[in-house]
Amino acid sequence: MFDNNFKSNWKKILNYNNKINLVESPEEIREQVRIPLTPIHIEGYLLYYLFELLYPKFVNDQQNILDIILSDYDIENKVLGIYLYKTKKAGIHESIEELPKDLVIIKEKDITDMNQLFNMVQSHISDKKSVKISSIRIFTRRGIDLINTYCDNLEKYSIYEFLYRFLDLIQKLINENLIYLFPEPNVYRFLKDFFKILNNLKLSKLFRIIESFISSFATVLVFYSRKLNIITEINKRDSKLNESKISINLRTTKDLDLEVKQYLSNNSLLLVQKKLNSESVVNLSQDHLISFFLDLFDLEIPIKKENFKLILQKFIYGIRSFEIHWNLLPRPRIYNTLIRFLVRLLGININFKKLSHWAIPDMFFSLIDTYFGLNSNILLIIVNKNRIFTKTSLLLEIENSSLIKIIPIDNPEIIVKKKVDSLDSIRNSFLEKFGINPIIVKVDKNLIQMIISVLIFKIYKLKPLSLLKVLKMIKKEEYFQIHPILPPYQLIRKMGTISLLKLCLSILIDKHEF
Amino acid sequence: MNNNSSIAEATQVALIKSTTSKDAVLEGISKLGGISKFVKEGDLVFIKINLRNPGGFPTNTNFDVISSVISLCTDAGAKEIYVGSFPDQHVKIKALADALDLQTLFKKCRAKLLLLDDEAKYSQEIINLNNKEFKVPSAILRCDKIISINQVNVDPVFACTLNLLNSYSIVSNEAQQIKKDLRVGRDYLHLDQYKKDLISNILAVFMIKKPDLVINDLFYVLEGAGPFNYKDSNLKKTSFMVIGNDAVAVDSITLRLLNIDISKQDLLMEARDKKIGIVDLSEIKLIGEDIDKNKLDIKFCASKLEDVTVKNTDIKKGRLCSGCFNQAYHLLNLMKSKMTKDLKYIERQSLLIGEKPHEPEFLENILIFGDCAINSTKDRTFRKIVIEKGKNLIEKAKNKIKKEKKKKSKSKTKIISNKQILELPGCPPDILKCVSSIIKYYGKDEVPGLNLYYNLISTYVDFKKIEAKKK
Numbered sequence: 001m002f003d004n005n006f007k008s009n010w011k012k013i014l015n016y017n018n019k020i021n022l023v024e025s026p027e028e029i030r031e032q033v034r035i036p037l038t039p040i041h042i043e044g045y046l047l048y049y050l051f052e053l054l055y056p057k058f059v060n061d062q063q064n065i066l067d068i069i070l071s072d073y074d075i076e077n078k079v080l081g082i083y084l085y086k087t088k089k090a091g092i093h094e095s096i097e098e099l100p101k102d103l104v105i106i107k108e109k110d111i112t113d114m115n116q117l118f119n120m121v122q123s124h125i126s127d128k129k130s131v132k133i134s135s136i137r138i139f140t141r142r143g144i145d146l147i148n149t150y151c152d153n154l155e156k157y158s159i160y161e162f163l164y165r166f167l168d169l170i171q172k173l174i175n176e177n178l179i180y181l182f183p184e185p186n187v188y189r190f191l192k193d194f195f196k197i198l199n200n201l202k203l204s205k206l207f208r209i210i211e212s213f214i215s216s217f218a219t220v221l222v223f224y225s226r227k228l229n230i231i232t233e234i235n236k237r238d239s240k241l242n243e244s245k246i247s248i249n250l251r252t253t254k255d256l257d258l259e260v261k262q263y264l265s266n267n268s269l270l271l272v273q274k275k276l277n278s279e280s281v282v283n284l285s286q287d288h289l290i291s292f293f294l295d296l297f298d299l300e301i302p303i304k305k306e307n308f309k310l311i312l313q314k315f316i317y318g319i320r321s322f323e324i325h326w327n328l329l330p331r332p333r334i335y336n337t338l339i340r341f342l343v344r345l346l347g348i349n350i351n352f353k354k355l356s357h358w359a360i361p362d363m364f365f366s367l368i369d370t371y372f373g374l375n376s377n378i379l380l381i382i383v384n385k386n387r388i389f390t391k392t393s394l395l396l397e398i399e400n401s402s403l404i405k406i407i408p409i410d411n412p413e414i415i416v417k418k419k420v421d422s423l424d425s426i427r428n429s430f431l432e433k434f435g436i437n438p439i440i441v442k443v444d445k446n447l448i449q450m451i452i453s454v455l456i457f458k459i460y461k462l463k464p465l466s467l468l469k470v471l472k473m474i475k476k477e478e479y480f481q482i483h484p485i486l487p488p489y490q491l492i493r494k495m496g497t498i499s500l501l502k503l504c505l506s507i508l509i510d511k512h513e514f
Numbered sequence: 515m516n517n518n519s520s521i522a523e524a525t526q527v528a529l530i531k532s533t534t535s536k537d538a539v540l541e542g543i544s545k546l547g548g549i550s551k552f553v554k555e556g557d558l559v560f561i562k563i564n565l566r567n568p569g570g571f572p573t574n575t576n577f578d579v580i581s582s583v584i585s586l587c588t589d590a591g592a593k594e595i596y597v598g599s600f601p602d603q604h605v606k607i608k609a610l611a612d613a614l615d616l617q618t619l620f621k622k623c624r625a626k627l628l629l630l631d632d633e634a635k636y637s638q639e640i641i642n643l644n645n646k647e648f649k650v651p652s653a654i655l656r657c658d659k660i661i662s663i664n665q666v667n668v669d670p671v672f673a674c675t676l677n678l679l680n681s682y683s684i685v686s687n688e689a690q691q692i693k694k695d696l697r698v699g700r701d702y703l704h705l706d707q708y709k710k711d712l713i714s715n716i717l718a719v720f721m722i723k724k725p726d727l728v729i730n731d732l733f734y735v736l737e738g739a740g741p742f743n744y745k746d747s748n749l750k751k752t753s754f755m756v757i758g759n760d761a762v763a764v765d766s767i768t769l770r771l772l773n774i775d776i777s778k779q780d781l782l783m784e785a786r787d788k789k790i791g792i793v794d795l796s797e798i799k800l801i802g803e804d805i806d807k808n809k810l811d812i813k814f815c816a817s818k819l820e821d822v823t824v825k826n827t828d829i830k831k832g833r834l835c836s837g838c839f840n841q842a843y844h845l846l847n848l849m850k851s852k853m854t855k856d857l858k859y860i861e862r863q864s865l866l867i868g869e870k871p872h873e874p875e876f877l878e879n880i881l882i883f884g885d886c887a888i889n890s891t892k893d894r895t896f897r898k899i900v901i902e903k904g905k906n907l908i909e910k911a912k913n914k915i916k917k918e919k920k921k922k923s924k925s926k927t928k929i930i931s932n933k934q935i936l937e938l939p940g941c942p943p944d945i946l947k948c949v950s951s952i953i954k955y956y957g958k959d960e961v962p963g964l965n966l967y968y969n970l971i972s973t974y975v976d977f978k979k980i981e982a983k984k985k
C-alpha cells in the first residue's frame with residue numbers, strides 16, 4: 001500500500017537490521033540507507049543506533065509491533081492489511097510478516113476505545129500467532145495516500161522543502177486522526193495537544209517565520225555518548241530566492257576516522273573542527289538532551305505555569321553548565337576570565353556559568369503576571385523597518401498564565417493597511433472587528449535576527465558590547481514597541497542602556513562567583 | 515406591608531452563568547428587565563470600576579465587561595457616560611491611564627475616563643461623615659445614575675473584594691485611610707477597632723451615592739492569594755456573574771455562592787443592622803441559576819500570616835489589628851513574589867508584627883513592622899548586642915606567635931545598639947515606603963528582585979514625593 005520508493009528503503013532497513021544481529025562488530029557493515037520519510041541518507045548502522053536509542057524512550061520500550069491499515073469508508077470490517085514486526089530489541093524492526101486481513105475485525109465504533117481495541121487485537125494475535133504484541137500503529141487509507149503523495153520525489157527535495165512538507169504531513173496526520181498509536185506515546189499526545197493550540201496555524205508557516213530569523217551559519221553538532229558519537233553538520237546559507245539553502249549531514253566519528261575519546265575536551269572538538277572545516281563545533285550529551293525532551297513531552301498542554309517554570313529551569317541549567325555538560329569551540333570570549341574581570345570593574349557582572357536558573361523563571365512569570373495579567377491577548381507583529389514582514393501576525397491567547405491558543409491573523413484590513421507605527425489604530429481596529437483589546441508587541445526582524453545570532457549561532461563572538469547593542473536596539477521604537485506602554489516597557493525606554501544592562505544582569509546572573 | 519417587604523419586592527439579583535463574561539453581563543441585565551430599567555434617556559451615568567494600579571487582569575475590572583455596559587448605556591440614550599475610580603495609594607490616575615492607554619480606549623467606546631484626583635479639573639465636595647471630612651468629586655455626585663462593576667478576587671480582610679469595597683474608592687485613598695482613634699476603656703487591638711472604623715467609613719461613603727446597578731464579576735476569580743497577582747495566586751474560571759440593584763444583596767449572594775458564612779462577615783452584618791441593604795436570602799428575588807446547586811469551591815487568602823510561607827523569613831507575631839494584618843499580608847506576598855533571588859542572598863530575616871511580638875531567634879535582619887511592634891519592643895534585649903571591647907587583632911596575633919600564656923584578664927565587653935534592625939513605622943505601615951526602606955537597608959545588590967520591582971513602580975509612582983513625605 002505504501003509507495004515503492006518508501007517500501008524498498010524500508011525493506012533495505014529491515015534487511016540491514018536483520019544482518020546486524022548476526023555479526024560481531026555491526027558498525028563494520030557499511031551500507032547507506034535513507035531515514036524513513038526524509039531525503040537524508042546515512043549509514044545503516046547509525047540509523048540502527050538511532051532507532052535503538054530513541055524508539056524505546058519516545059515511542060515504546062517493549063517488543064513486537066503490529067501495523068494495521070484501515071479503510072476510511074467500511075463500517076463492518078475496516079481492516080485492509082495487517083503487518084507484524086517481531087522485534088528482538090524494542091524499536092529494531094528486522095522482519096515483517098503480512099497477516100491475513102480477516103485475522104481481526106475492526107468496526108467503526110471500535111476505534112473510539114483504543115484500550116479495548118488493543119486488548120482485543122493483542123489476544124487475537126496471541127491466540128493465532130503465539131506472539132504478544134506490545135503496541136499497535138493504525139494507519140488509515142487516507143493517511144497512507146497522504147504519506148505516498150508526500151514521498152513522491154522526496155529525494156529530489158531540498159532540505160528546506162523537505163522540512164516544511166514534513167511538518168505539514170505530521171500536523172495533518174495527527175490533526176485529522178489519520179494515524180493512531182497505542183499505547184499512546186507522550187510525544188504523540190504532546191503534538192496532538194500542541195496542534196490544538198496552533199488552531200489553523202500551519203507548523204510549516206511557523207517554521208518559515210522562525211527560519212527567516214536565522215542568518216547564515218555553519219556549525220557541527222557532536223552528540224556524544226559512551227556508545228556512539230553522532231556528528232551532525234548543519235549549514236544554512238541565505239539565498240535571494242524564497243527559501244534558504246540548508247544542508248544536514250549525519251555521520252559518526254568513525255565515519256570521519258576520528259578518535260574522540262575525551263568527551264567535551266577542546267582537543268577533540270578541534271579535531272572535528274579541522275576535519276570538517278566548520279565555523280564552530282558544539283558538543284552535546286545525548287543523554288541530557290533525551291532526558292530534557294522526555295521531560296518536555298511529559299508536560300500536559302496547555303502547559304501549566306509551574307510546570308513551565310520547571311522545564312525552563314532545566315533549560316537554563318543546561319545553558320549554564322558550559323564545559324560540564326556541553327562545550328563549544330571556539331570558546332566564547334565572554335567566558336574569558338580576564339575579560340569578565342575587566343568588565344566587572346565597570347560594575348557589569350557577566351558570567352553565564354552563573355545564570356540564576358533557579359530564579360529566572362520565577363522572576364519572569366512574576367513580571368508577566370503582574371503587568372500583562374493572568375489572562376491576556378498578545379498580538380505579535382513582526383516588521384521589517386516598520387513594514388509588515390510576515391503576512392501573518394500572531395494573536396497569543398493566555399489564560400491563567402498558560403498559552404491556550406495561537407491564532408494567526410491574516411487580516412490585511414487591520415494590520416497591513418494600517419501604518420505599523422500607529423499601534424493605537426491597530427488596537428482600535430482589533431477592538432472594533434473582534435471585540436478584543438490586545439497588548440500589541442511589535443518586533444523588528446533585524447532585532448530578532450540580532451538576538452538569535454548574538455546569543456545562539458555566534459555566541460562564541462559574544463562581547464559585552466554586543467549585549468549593549470541589543471539593548472540599545474530594544475530601546476528604539478522602530479525595533480521594539482509595546483502598546484499600551486506598560487511599566488516594563490516604560491522602564492526599558494526610561495533607563496539608560498548601561499543601567500538597564502546592570503539591572504537585567506542582577507536578575508539573570510548569580511551575585512556570588514562561588 | 516412592612517418596610518422590609520417593600521424593599522424585598524424591589525430587590526432582585528440575577529445569578530448568571532454563561533460562556534463569556536460579555537454574554538453573562540448582557541444576559542444578567544436583560545433578566546433584570548433590561549438596561550432601560552436602570553438608565554433613562556438623557557441620564558448622566560457614572561460607571562464605578564476597579565482601577566487600582568497598572569497591573570494586568572484581574573487587578574482591575576475586566577475591560578470586556580465595562581465596554582459591554584457602556585454600549586448598553588449608549589443604547590439606552592445616556593447623555594454622557596463617565597468611568598472612573600480612585601486608585602491605590604500613591605498611584606495617580608493619569609499615570610495609570612497612560613500605562614494602560616485607558617483614555618483612548620474609553621473614548622473609543624464613547625465614554626470618558628475621569629481623572630478624579632486632578633482637583634484643578636474636577637472639583638470636590640466636602641461631606642462630613644463619622645466625624646471625618648470626605649472629599650467626593652462633584653462629577654460623581656452630579657450623575658443621575660451610578661453603575662458599579664466590581665471584579666471579585668480573594669481579599670485578606672473581607673474574604674473577597676465586595677462591591678461595597680468598590681464603592682469606597684469614590685473617595686481618594688488618603689481619605690480611605692483609618693486613623694488610630696483610641697477610645698477610653700476600649701482595647702483597640704482586642705476589639706479590632708481598625709476594622710470597625712473601616713467598615714463604618716465604607717458604609718458611610720457607600721450611602722453618599724448608592725449605585726443603581728451593581729455587577730459582581732466572578733467570571734474569573736483570583737484565588738489563593740489576592741486581590742493582586744501574587745506568586746500563590748491562581749485564576750479560577752467560574753463563569754458566574756452576580757447582578758442586581760442592591761449592592762448589599764448582590765454581595766450577600768456573592769458570598770453565599772462562594773460558600774462563605776454570611777454571619778461572620780462583619781461588613782454585611784453591619785450593612786444589615788444599619789438597614790443599608792438586604793442580606794437575607796428570603797428577602798431577595800433570585801433570578802437565573804440555583805445558588806444551592808452552584809456553590810463554588812474557592813481557595814481563600816491565608817488567614818494567618820504564618821501561613822504565607824516566605825523563604826528564610828521568620829514571622830514573630832504579637833497582638834495586631836486588621837490594619838497591620840492586611841499590610842503585612844501584602845508585604846509578605848510581595849516578598850514571596852518579587853524577592854525569589856533576594857531571599858536566598860539574605861539567608862535569614864525576622865519580621866516582627868503587632869504589639870509585643872515574640873523575641874526573634876537571630877540578631878540580624880530584624881524588620882519591625884508597624885508602630886505597635888516598634889513601641890512595644892523598645893526595651894527588648896534584641897535591640898542591644900554585646901561585643902568584646904577593644905580587642906586588638908594585631909596584639910592577639912603577636913601573643914599567639916610569642917606563645918604567651920593567656921593572661922587571665924577580665925574580658926571587657928561593651929553593649930551597643932543592634933544596627934541590624936529595620937523599623938517600618940506606620941499605623942499600619944505604607945507598603946511602598948516599606949519597599950524603599952528595605953532596599954535601602956539591604957542595599958540594591960542584595961535585593962535585585964525588589965530593586966527591579968521598585969524601578970517598575972517608579973514608572974508610575976513618584977517615590978521622591980513619598981520620601982519627602984516620610985521626612
Ligand code: SF4
Pocket residue numbers: 694702708833834835836837838839868869884885886887940941942943
Ligand atoms: S500599628 Fe498596626 S496593629 Fe497597631 S494599631 Fe496600628 S494598624 Fe493596628
